[in-house]
Amino acid sequence: MESGTALHAFDETAGGDIRDPWTPLAELRRTVGVLSSSMMQGLASPDMDGAAGDLQFTVLRYDDCARVLRDNTTFASSVYKTIMGPVMGRTILEMDEPEHRRTRALAGRAFRQKTLERWETELIQPLAEEMVERFASNGKAELVEELTFPFPVQVIARILGLPHDDYPYFQRLAFTLTSVSAGYEASIRASEELAGYLTPFIQARRQEPEDDLISDLATGDVDGERLSDTEIVSYLRLLLPAGSETTYCSIGSLLLALLQHPDQLDEVKGDRELIGPAIEELLRWEPAVPFIPRMAAADTAVAGVDIPAGSQVTVCLGSANRDETHFSDPDSYDIHREPQPNLAFSSGPHMCLGMHLARTEMRLVLSTILDRIPDLELDPGPPGSPTADPHIHGVGFRSPTCVPVRFTPSP
Numbered sequence: 001m002e003s004g005t006a007l008h009a010f011d012e013t014a015g016g017d018i019r020d021p022w023t024p025l026a027e028l029r030r031t032v033g034v035l036s037s038s039m040m041q042g043l044a045s046p047d048m049d050g051a052a053g054d055l056q057f058t059v060l061r062y063d064d065c066a067r068v069l070r071d072n073t074t075f076a077s078s079v080y081k082t083i084m085g086p087v088m089g090r091t092i093l094e095m096d097e098p099e100h101r102r103t104r105a106l107a108g109r110a111f112r113q114k115t116l117e118r119w120e121t122e123l124i125q126p127l128a129e130e131m132v133e134r135f136a137s138n139g140k141a142e143l144v145e146e147l148t149f150p151f152p153v154q155v156i157a158r159i160l161g162l163p164h165d166d167y168p169y170f171q172r173l174a175f176t177l178t179s180v181s182a183g184y185e186a187s188i189r190a191s192e193e194l195a196g197y198l199t200p201f202i203q204a205r206r207q208e209p210e211d212d213l214i215s216d217l218a219t220g221d222v223d224g225e226r227l228s229d230t231e232i233v234s235y236l237r238l239l240l241p242a243g244s245e246t247t248y249c250s251i252g253s254l255l256l257a258l259l260q261h262p263d264q265l266d267e268v269k270g271d272r273e274l275i276g277p278a279i280e281e282l283l284r285w286e287p288a289v290p291f292i293p294r295m296a297a298a299d300t301a302v303a304g305v306d307i308p309a310g311s312q313v314t315v316c317l318g319s320a321n322r323d324e325t326h327f328s329d330p331d332s333y334d335i336h337r338e339p340q341p342n343l344a345f346s347s348g349p350h351m352c353l354g355m356h357l358a359r360t361e362m363r364l365v366l367s368t369i370l371d372r373i374p375d376l377e378l379d380p381g382p383p384g385s386p387t388a389d390p391h392i393h394g395v396g397f398r399s400p401t402c403v404p405v406r407f408t409p410s411p
């Protein structure tokens with residue numbers, strides 16, 4: 001699959017051109033707090049359709065969302081088994097305790113701070129430079145297609161230690177695996193093909209470990225027990241959607257947000273210390289994954305609404321991040337906002353394992369662009385053209401339609 005086709009397929013996975021789910025949700029957040037399925041009408045993620053019976057609830061307020069995410073005894077993650085299991089296999093996302101804690105600990109070791117620092121200098125920064133270099137002399141670029149879409153999956157390929165020549169093959173399998181529009185059968189085939197491709201690497205790294213993530217997983221143990229090849233393959237499969245789609249969305253949204261707020265972009269150019277706040281604010285304002293699912297394991301209640309055992313409970317991270325009782329003027333993108341936690345990476349036991357990596361990728365792409373192309377500006381195409389109206393859209397994922405830019409070409 002070419003990058004352009006894969007990109008189109010991803011857009012369909014993301015759930016169509018919904019530009020502003022936040023305004024209707026804000027009203028419901030203030031007045032109701034917890035929605036039953038009938039109130040959602042078109043706002044639910046396509047990933048979640050039919051995942052659990054008829055009883056569906058969506059939690060909108062910050063404190064309620066945080067409570068649901070932290071209480072994984074009452075609100076179980078096993079719901080992912082139905083949503084993702086058939087394609088992904090058994091992953092830590094669908095595990096509850098104590099299995100989740102044990103397995104996550106092993107994977108977590110691979111994401112420790114020291115490793116991340118090494119990846120930053122040896123893998124991620126050189127890749128960012130290489131990719132920006134490819135269009136720096138052109139004077140214009142469409143940053144989604146030329147940079148933000150292919151970048152994170154290549155980071156993962158490098159972290160896994162896959163041979164450079166295999167990147168296009170790996171990237172194609174990765175996109176087919178996660179594209180709804182590629183079709184269920186194609187996703188299952190890609191999933192099996194990926195297992196066939198990765199298993200020899202796992203077996204080789206068991207014999208002779210190298211300095212990469214597959215070796216960490218192949219040689220580490222959970223309470224004295226090694227992960228099987230199948231468990232490692234499932235974990236690696238999860239990294240594709242978890243680590244590449246989310247990060248692609250967030251890098252693109254960050255670039256578009258700054259280009260559409262040129263005063264704030266100028267401030268970031270003048271003071272690189274503002275890159276961190278610009279990233280945190282983007283994660284709050286447009287989290288890549290606005291809805292995540294849980295299943296009520298027992299009868300319970302949220303914000304006074306009774307939720308029977310077995311109901312699907314969708315946590316709306318995007319609404320929580322715009323809860324006016326936590327964030328003043330929540331619909332504005334403001335890099336000078338008082339720092340405080342938000343739920344873009346979730347909270348509680350399943351909080352994103354790759355959040356430091358994601359932040360690192362966002363920081364390095366932005367700083368590399370600002371260093372190499374300081375006069376970058378948004379350059380929408382003429383009315384009616386595909387790049388005429390760049391905007392963030394989607395429901396399952398939030399990502400920019402396109403980020404067309406122009407600048408002074410440099411050799």
Ligand code: HEM
Binds near residue numbers: 092093094243247357
């Ligand atoms: C800006 C980019 C990212 C965002 C917004 C994001 C968001 C999230 C969210 C919301 C969850 C929780 C899902 C749930 O509890 O149902 C999650 C889990 C996870 N993320 Fe990320 N993620 C990002 C990047 C990454 C990266 C780069 C990786 C690794 C390469 C990664 C790996 C994971 C894994 C393995 C989990 C499962 C953790 C568990 O179940 O214990 N993520 N992510």
